[in-house]
Amino acid sequence: MTEKSRWLYETAQRVIPGGVNSPVRAFKSVGGSPRFIQSAFGAYLIDADGNRLIDYIGSWGPMILGHQHSHVLASIQSALTEGVSFGAPNAREVELAMMVTKLTGMEKVRFVSSGTEATMSALRLARAVTGRDYILKFRGNYHGHADGLLVEAGSGLMTNEQKLQARSAPSSAGVPQAYAGLTLVADYNDPEGLAQLLRDRGNTLAAIIFEPVVGNAGVLIPTAEFIDVLHSAKEQGILLIADEVMTGFRLSPGGATERLGLKPDIITWGKIIGGGLPVGAYGASAEIMDFVSPMGPVYQAGTLSGNPLAMAAGIGTLQTLRDNPEIYEKIEDYTERLEQGLLLAAAQAGISVCVNRIGSMLTMFFTEGPVQTYQDAVRSDTRLFAQWFHEMLNRGVYWAPSQFESIFVSAAHNERTLEHTLQAAASAFLTIKSQSQG
Numbered sequence: 001m002t003e004k005s006r007w008l009y010e011t012a013q014r015v016i017p018g019g020v021n022s023p024v025r026a027f028k029s030v031g032g033s034p035r036f037i038q039s040a041f042g043a044y045l046i047d048a049d050g051n052r053l054i055d056y057i058g059s060w061g062p063m064i065l066g067h068q069h070s071h072v073l074a075s076i077q078s079a080l081t082e083g084v085s086f087g088a089p090n091a092r093e094v095e096l097a098m099m100v101t102k103l104t105g106m107e108k109v110r111f112v113s114s115g116t117e118a119t120m121s122a123l124r125l126a127r128a129v130t131g132r133d134y135i136l137k138f139r140g141n142y143h144g145h146a147d148g149l150l151v152e153a154g155s156g157l158m159t160n161e162q163k164l165q166a167r168s169a170p171s172s173a174g175v176p177q178a179y180a181g182l183t184l185v186a187d188y189n190d191p192e193g194l195a196q197l198l199r200d201r202g203n204t205l206a207a208i209i210f211e212p213v214v215g216n217a218g219v220l221i222p223t224a225e226f227i228d229v230l231h232s233a234k235e236q237g238i239l240l241i242a243d244e245v246m247t248g249f250r251l252s253p254g255g256a257t258e259r260l261g262l263k264p265d266i267i268t269w270g271k272i273i274g275g276g277l278p279v280g281a282y283g284a285s286a287e288i289m290d291f292v293s294p295m296g297p298v299y300q301a302g303t304l305s306g307n308p309l310a311m312a313a314g315i316g317t318l319q320t321l322r323d324n325p326e327i328y329e330k331i332e333d334y335t336e337r338l339e340q341g342l343l344l345a346a347a348q349a350g351i352s353v354c355v356n357r358i359g360s361m362l363t364m365f366f367t368e369g370p371v372q373t374y375q376d377a378v379r380s381d382t383r384l385f386a387q388w389f390h391e392m393l394n395r396g397v398y399w400a401p402s403q404f405e406s407i408f409v410s411a412a413h414n415e416r417t418l419e420h421t422l423q424a425a426a427s428a429f430l431t432i433k434s435q436s437q438g
């Protein structure tokens, strides 16, 4: 049934490390071999063997409108006829920057080519503005793979860390201890722990970088107390960097910042802002952003930054979201019904799960709830999750291939995909229950 995928995977492993260009795609945490994707349309992926799968990954977030959305395609196509890269400024960069600043309230924005580049640059900027070296991040939060951020870094790394053992150490080999040592780590949703750390070390911190809603340890939603303590850090001259690479333009037009009433000093974006092409960005007040070269002393550059095709995909996506705000209600309603259906199906099979959902992001943890912290999340039964994942895949539903990821609903998901998904889920739960008893 998946012959061509298997053959491609074997060939890929000879010429690409692990056969993939980003680790979580390799299915390491669920076992088996990954499907190679031939094409995608709307809410569906078509694999190399012609199987049609309901897509809950959406390229890990960017495809909020579904695949091959007509307006996004038209925007890319019109850019394509004008040349693919100039290495000189272009009107599309101005257009996207105007839209991003208007939607998010940040005054200036710089485009880069990935979320990793955005967070890396935002930290350099924060260090330059404050003249301090240390940064603070949260256990299980992922901010891309820049050296200083690969410390207790969630999702794909949760498997890697078990290989490395040491705690408070880098999540990856090749990161110098001296460099990782500039990154302090606290627990997400632990207001007392954070307050204590701020008392002890606050005056050495340039920035706190955080996922305003965590997606990369599975979905974790911040408590009001936790957000209060985060905001209190600003009194110590610490810059708050809201990493909205996943949540930006997803949880609302103004991202998690708008939805949760956050007051970050710097925001980073990626994923949706590029509509499926490689884009990242960081933004802040004009005062902070004017530290960036050529205005100021912080060097940051990119040969393909602001690439016209990538800008066009971002413009097409953000225009569609801006002009059709009902999309947010639609995808949230779908995801809420998905949540209810999953809870019901799990209960009927006698399997304990906890669903964390906000907007169109959802993780179903195979553990009893509540799941608020990283420690709660890692209590999940990852073997049971892996079985369920494969049962779903066999029934034509492509869920995120790790317990510690969010799934993403798009505007192309509809009644048919919901019904198919919930039928598959009910049957998958019963199958894994009978296997666990057998």
Ligand SMILES: *Cc1c(COP(=O)(O)O)cnc(C)c1O
Pocket (backbone or CB within 6 Å): 113, 114, 115, 116, 117, 119, 142, 143, 144, 145, 211, 215, 216, 243, 244, 245, 246, 270, 271, 280
């Ligand atoms: C995906 C992600 C990143 C990294 O973005 P890339 O484009 O993969 O480099 C950073 N931060 C968060 C919160 C993300 O979800």
